[in-house]
Amino acid sequence: MTAALRVIPLGGLGEIGMNLMVYEHGDTAVIVDCGMMFPDASTLGVDVIVPDMTYIFENAAKFRGVFLTHGHEDHIGALPFLLERVPMPVYGMPLTIGFVRDKLDEFEIDADLRTLQPRDVVEAGDFRIEAIRVTHSIVDALGYAIKTPAGTVIHTGDFKIDHTPIDGKATDLARFAHHGEEGVLLLVSDSTNALVPGHGPSEKTVGSGLDRVFSNAKGRILVTTFASHIHRIQQVIDLARKHKRKVFMVGRSLVDNVETAERLGYIRYPRDVRVGSANPEEYEARDVVILTTGTQGEPRSALARMAIGEHKSVEIIRGDTIVISARTIPGNERAISHLIDNLYRRGAEVVSNEQPDTHVSGHACQEELRTMIRLTKPRNFIPMHGTLRHLIHHARLAKECAVPHGLVVTNGQVVELGVEEEGRVLEERVANGKVFIDSEAEEVPDVVVRDRQHLAEDGFVIAVVAVDSNAKLIRDPEIITRGLVHVDASQDMLDELRNQIVGMFNESHPEELRDSDLAQEKIRALLKRYFRKTMGRRPMILPVIWEM
């Protein structure tokens, strides 16, 4: 057993989202989490982004399983793209596995799903992996203690130390302490809030914030939150009951998740707040609560459509109070601002996450992170989940708390840890990066994404030229442009370009133009020069030569 433990992050280190960590020792390897991320505005036409998993595909035989910390998309969303290539057992708590099953059913993938409870231990090759309960903004969240021949790794997953969680099931501090006492080789911990001082507020505090809203609202109340945030949903249901309102659920992911959570016993949705198939319009406004998807102002989400009167069953009306009980994901500020304005335009009142006690983070702040470090007393530390800035700040916290070796690494780097030596970062990097997936679950090659960005920036020009076998023009070239600035419709410009191409054909030696690659290149150069000079733009240029 002289091999070292290798830690290989493939996602979530140096970025927010698509978390995926590989732990490997000799012939044993496991994956912790397999998440996706959502694209920003610069990757239009892309639905989701998943990590490059080439390393796993190429070493498939070693992999003994995926251990899921919880059921958020940035931890489970890439599973179909893993399992369709490399089937392996998937472990997680019941709600996590429930969400995974729903997802895999959509993809028609059969998988070996195995349910865990906190403190369960799984043997996977040379590893013994123990589940440890943590609190987070979803129920059934876990960290893992991974006993490897080189020593014990603590992988926290996303966590916060909420001492008063809604279900009473607090972070299992004792178990982290136990491993700390026995000796931890490596702590790998959540950096999302590494820049936020103090200790984050408990999920319970949101209850009082929402209670105030319920007490003041005279019309209907609409609450939008993440569809997986079972505790937040539970709090809304409980408040509806207290204030004698009925709860309507709108939005497919919300309805599906609540159904799964209820089936597994994670949500209490009492009969007296339910409405069956009834419509909110059948009730007095003051008797209605609507839970809905659409926290990020996504144009196709239920709430965004309600706000412009285009939702099939609910329309926002004067007197409605809308609570946005979720964080703003960076990049969505403008979409959310538009949503809020649309809601106000219809005479509604909006309570957003800027107001106190309408949302709390699910991630540990600095004092909680320090607590985790002091409990586990690791020899080595790798901060995960965050941009480089988050990782660096988190590593500083570990240093302050007397951890000997902090290792700031990003996706694709490899950390080797032996029993006695300190961890070291290898020179090599394994394949890593983003894989773009479209709405049909097909991969979108980088070149297509780059083409789209190019088209979006500067449009395109196509010139079709018909020549005879002597490379003489048979007729005037056809020129088509779209997305170019202020001159798409300009007949003058098109005439000018046609003349220039005709001129070029007349002046060039036929032998030269008979080489159609060369002729294409000459047309390309001509068009490129023209657009740069007259407009300062670089449209995509596609010359087509037809020999008739």
Add this chain to the structure above:
Amino acid sequence: MTAALRVIPLGGLGEIGMNLMVYEHGDTAVIVDCGMMFPDASTLGVDVIVPDMTYIFENAAKFRGVFLTHGHEDHIGALPFLLERVPMPVYGMPLTIGFVRDKLDEFEIDADLRTLQPRDVVEAGDFRIEAIRVTHSIVDALGYAIKTPAGTVIHTGDFKIDHTPIDGKATDLARFAHHGEEGVLLLVSDSTNALVPGHGPSEKTVGSGLDRVFSNAKGRILVTTFASHIHRIQQVIDLARKHKRKVFMVGRSLVDNVETAERLGYIRYPRDVRVGSANPEEYEARDVVILTTGTQGEPRSALARMAIGEHKSVEIIRGDTIVISARTIPGNERAISHLIDNLYRRGAEVVSNEQPDTHVSGHACQEELRTMIRLTKPRNFIPMHGTLRHLIHHARLAKECAVPHGLVVTNGQVVELGVEEEGRVLEERVANGKVFIDSEAEEVPDVVVRDRQHLAEDGFVIAVVAVDSNAKLIRDPEIITRGLVHVDASQDMLDELRNQIVGMFNESHPEELRDSDLAQEKIRALLKRYFRKTMGRRPMILPVIWEM
């Protein structure tokens, strides 16, 4: 004099940026501010956005001048596009006029620029317009009291009530109070921070925050702030002097603005912190401060290029401390996060606007807004500068402070105010909206922007078909696609489409296809159906039919 005063916002009401307000009475009309806004990621290839000024162009004869509140781009940036169509006098304080002159020189526009001092009064048709000093995040900021035959309008411009401004020139509360005592028909006030409780901190507080950074930094210090923020720049220069460092200025807009500000006496840039044409590399790291553009992570800005080692004179090195002393404009979060990570990657330390005392807002918070309302005691109130949400919240503040008539309106609406009656909003809306301008200062039609968004989302397909005079195909169609998903390169798909088009031509009646519009439409329908069915996508489709 029975005509009513008409207030017509053309920009900045219902959105952030491109502020433009028209005040009109009988044959007299004036403009207050003429700003632009920057595009978001959905309008690629657009450089700036300016308000639709059709209303001004169509009523040009009435307009007596533009009154500028201050020199920020969202208040002066659209001036060239106004003045090239409708020349008129432009009024503002010396620094504002200095910035405007620089801008108009670039556009080679000659204009009648007139310098104002606080408490100056200008006669413009039936209006008497008085300049009133306010504090803001730029020096030489003004509000205006506009005496019209219907009564006095107070237009605050962007303002905060900073009692300890860097230049000692505080908001002229007495003058606002004077007009309040005499009777104000209408207050039009800045809503940017209408959601922020309390009273904002003074610009002075940033000095102590920056002083701490200067005291702790062992290497070079780089500060990025808005190029027009003369007081912030002054504070950095003063601190450099105190800590015996030399100041380098990097970034064209910064260098230009400082030069203009210095020429007009707005900045003290003493000899002993200057470096002439020297290079930072010629000094010890601890003796250097670099002021630079690039607060928003713009990829082409000086700081972004330094952070990836592509700036011509400065490269970020281990030990540098970078202070981002500016607010994050919504939508730029990801770009700034990438910038910060790139800085950390080079071993620098970053102090961002999340840390206390590195930036303060230039806009009045709720208590300041209430102060302005109580000082001016208007009969009518129109909140300006903000999304609908800001305007509504600001109108509530006015109501709490006993203003009888609050009028929440957005761009293009017309408010009429008579001497005795309360203000009312007309049914009509004048032309309003966004005009897109590209890097060559040419207008980009909406359709081009929409085309680009379409291209970015789904790419395009062009089918070129050559037919003889009987509408028979002369050769196989040519099909070109770009930006489509995962199949651009698929020969099978192109073959299949060619076959389908050939099949269509064989099966259709020649008479039908001789109508080339109809033939185009049939090809379009065929392609559309194919891409929707096989890929669920809607590329831009452009059929071209060549009759040879």
